[in-house]
Amino acid sequence: MRILKCPVCKEAMIVAAYGSVEIDSCAVCGGIWLDRGELEALVGRPVAPHDKPDPSLGPPDRDCPVCVAKLAKDRYGRPPYGGQVVIDRCPHGDGIWLDAGEMEQILDAYRQAPAEPGHSHHDEHAGGALTQFFHGHSPKPAGSPKSQ
Numbered sequence: 001m002r003i004l005k006c007p008v009c010k011e012a013m014i015v016a017a018y019g020s021v022e023i024d025s026c027a028v029c030g031g032i033w034l035d036r037g038e039l040e041a042l043v044g045r046p047v048a049p050h051d052k053p054d055p056s057l058g059p060p061d062r063d064c065p066v067c068v069a070k071l072a073k074d075r076y077g078r079p080p081y082g083g084q085v086v087i088d089r090c091p092h093g094d095g096i097w098l099d100a101g102e103m104e105q106i107l108d109a110y111r112q113a114p115a116e117p118g119h120s121h122h123d124e125h126a127g128g129a130l131t132q133f134f135h136g137h138s139p140k141p142a143g144s145p146k147s148q
Contacts, residue, residue, distance in 0.1 A: 004033055007062035007071060007088065007097050018042065024065070030100030033065055036093050042103075043110050057086055066094040076106060085109070 006026035024033040060070035071088035
C-alpha cells in the first residue's frame, strides 16, 4: 500500500474509499488527491481535457505526491458549470489535487448543469452522498478533540 504525502502540509495522507474510488485525503488541511480517472468516476461524467495549464493562475507551487513534478494550476470544467474551480494537475497525468472545499464546488457545479444523456435521478443521489462524504471529512484543527 502506498502512502502519499500532502502537497500542501507534507503530512502522510489517509485513504478513504467511496465505492471503487480510493481517495487520498489530508487530515490536516482537508485537501484530497485523486488519481487519474477518479474525478470522472466520482462525478459520473467525463472531465474536459486540458492540454496546457492556465498561466494566468500563477506558477506551480506544489509537488505531485506520486512523481514529485510541479503540479500545474488549471481551471476545472467548462463555464458556467465549472471552470471556476482552480485545481492542481500533474503534468504527467498522475492525478489532481483539490484543496479543502473544491470537491464540493465541483459537485455543486455538476448538480446545476443541465442533464446529459445517461444522467439519472440516481446520479443526483450520488452527488448528495458525495457532498456529505466530503463535508464529513473536513480538517480538524491541531489539538482539537475528535468528533464522536
